Structure formats: structure tokens, C-alpha cells
Amino acid sequence: MSHPGYPPPEEGLRRLQAAAAAPAPETVPLDAALGRTLAAAVAATRPQPPFNRAMMDGYALLAARTPGRFPVRSLAAAGGRSPAVPPGSAARILTGAPLPAGTDTVVEQEAVTLEAGNPPVAVVARAVAPGRNVGRRGQEWEPGDLLLAPGQRLGPLEVGLLAALGRDPVVVAGRPRVALVVTGDELAPPGRDPGPEGIWDANTPLFSALVRRYGGEVGCTIRVRDDPAAVEQALETARAARPHLILTTGGVSVGDRDYVIARLRAAGRLLFWRLDLHPGKAVAGAVWGDTPVLALSGSPGAALMGWFLVGAPLLVGLQGGRLPQRTGEARLRAPFPKPTRETRYLRVRLQAGPAGLEADAALPQGSDLLTAYRQLDAFAVIPAGSPPLPAGTPVRIHYVPGLGREALTWGPPAHTTGPEA
């Protein structure tokens, strides 16, 4: 069930997605690819390993000749080419070296007695199976195998995989540029005296960091007073920076000084105002000129909900990716005493209980509070219209990439097979 009046966050996201344009892909050195999103599929051009290779230091020979005595006349080392080995002989071989022609097996040196001489002789006392200690050509991938799809966020493992595939440079999605407009008469920059009625501006640093963490770049940041002309001017300045998204905080409720929503209504095109989301229902989507705007609440705790449910998926989507939507189930550890108007996202810790996973909501739940986000494991979703709930009520758990213990990653939208790089 959802709130009768307000669209669910996914619908807000869809409306903004329809109004937003993705940045053009770019080619970057592999060294600069960490945290970027792949823009084209990557297929192998060679087998991996590219040749049969030694997995141990020892002696390369034909297994069919074991047990036996093998004169050692050559050395095969990684990066070198070594001559074919005549039947009945062996080559000294080092880990990573291509197997010389005429051999099919590496006997590790611990299983060999080496008799000095010219040439020395490797004595193998027991029969060994062919293929022993050999990493087989194509064992990990074959040419043409698709190993990475467009939309994949490049973490360290993906960077390593691209390197093993020989890719440098790589084609990645452009970083969506975000213009940040933070409103409020009461705001002072951290590090300055805010005065007795002022507060430090948490949102500028918080949302700048989040934008970067989710693959975007911050085109400009504007802190503006609660004044209609100043807010309008700030939105114009933000738009002039040609961002892919304008992100604002504050001024989206019904107060006399909520000028962001007033200007978006009057001079922009509103896509939605309020979502079925608590905290964070005070949120708007709009288009200013031709630029999409996500207008979040000023309360950091409420604004973060809009970020995680709308802003982050929007930004990742503009890079061609999709954030994983992992869900689960748990039971409320304690009664939840209030009725729920809009769908409520309780910030919870999860712990094992006698009857399964328990959601513990004993965190600071106020919509203006930031600290719970550092302590939570997930959101527990209470449907709109729910009465107060007794302990033990089953609730849906919504895990958020980048929060709690949930890794920040994203991947291709399901079923994509994009063009090959």
C-alpha cells in the first residue's frame, strides 16, 4: 500500500530520469578508471592463460616417461621462449613459463632429485599424471568471452580484470555534473562562527561527497539566503554551468520562506512535490529551463532519504548503471508505537534473534538527525497507513548500497548486452 496522495520514490525517480540526459562517454587511462562506470562491453581478445604454463618451479617433461631419469638441457622462464624438449629429456622450468614443446607436465622440484653432471639429471621416482602443475591455455577465459558489461562500476577487481584483458585506455560513462544549491539564512560554513541562531552547513559537504562517491562531479556549489530573487538567481547560475542535475537542499516545505519550491512552481516545471516517503516526503522534482532539479529537504536526515532513494539511483542511471536493490525480511524487535501516514523508512540495526532476523529501531529516528545513518544496517519499511505495530511484526528490509555494511557498487541493468568495445 502506498500513500494515496504522494507518488512512491520509484515514480519520482522515473519522472526525473525521463527529464535527464546522460553525459557522453569518455576514454580514460586505466589508471584513472577506479570508481568510473564502464560504457561498453569488454570481451577477451586472447585466451587466459594465453599458453599452457608452469604453476610450480620444477622440471617440464612428458608424464608418460615417468618414473625415470631426465637429462636437463634447457631453462624455461616466464617471459622467455625455450627450445623443444626431446623425448626422455626435461627442461628446468620456472613458475609462469610457457611449457616447452615436447612436454606436458611440470614435476615440482620438491619431488625431484637432481644429480649433478653435464648435463644434470632430474630423477623422478614416481609416475606422475599428465598435466600436473600446468595452468591450461584458456582455462580462465577464451577469446570472445564477454567479461564486463556496460553499466559496471569499476572497483579494484574490475580494474585488475581490465588490466589482465590488456585494456588501457577504457571507455567509461561521463561523470554526471551536479550543481549544488544549498539554501538557508541560518547557514554558516563549517570552521566559521555560526552565531547563536545559526547552524553549520552540513549539506554542502555531505552532498558534494555523495555526488562524487556515486560517480558524479560537483560542477558548482552555491550557498544562498532564503530570498526569492536570490534563490532564482542561484538556480539560474546553477543552470548556466550546464549541469546534468541541479541538486538543492532546503526550502521545499510549506513555510513562508520555502522559496525553492515557490520558484520551481512559478518559473520551472514541477514533476512532483512530496513523495510517499518518511522521513523525506518534503522533496520535489522539477525541470528548470532544460535542467532536471532534485530539491531535497534542508534537514540532513530527511534529505538523505531523498538522496538514497532518488538522487543516487538517478546519478548511477545517468552512468548506465543500476544500483542493486537487495531486500529481505525481519521482525520488529520492539513495538513501533506510532501510526504511519507515508511509507516509513525506519533506520534499523539488524541482529539474529531466536525466530530469525530482528530489526532494532532504537536509533535516533528524527527526520532532522544525521547520526543514525552512521549506525544503521538497513531500512525497515513500514507501509503507509499502518497502525502502531507490535513487536514481532514482519517488515521488509531494504539494503542500501554504500550504507551500513552494504558495499557501494553497481552493475549493468538486467539483460544488457551492450555493443563491444
Ligand SMILES: Nc1nc2c(c(=O)[nH]1)N[C@H]1C(S)=C(S)[C@@H](COP(=O)(O)OP(=O)(O)OC[C@H]3O[C@@H](n4cnc5c(N)ncnc54)[C@H](O)[C@@H]3O)O[C@H]1N2
Ligand atoms: N506545516 C508544515 N511544516 C512542515 C512540513 C509540512 O508538511 N507542513 N513538512 C516538514 C518536513 S516533512 C520537513 S522534512 C521539513 C522540510 O523543510 P525544508 O526542506 O523546507 O527545509 P528547511 O526548512 O530549509 O530546513 C529544515 C531543517 O534543516 C536545517 N538545515 C537546512 N539546511 C541545512 C544545511 N545545509 N545543513 C544543516 N542543516 C540544515 C534547518 O536549519 C532546519 O532545521 O519541513 C517540515 N515542516
Ligand code: MOO
Ligand atoms: O521530509 Mo520530512 O522528513 O518527511 O520530516
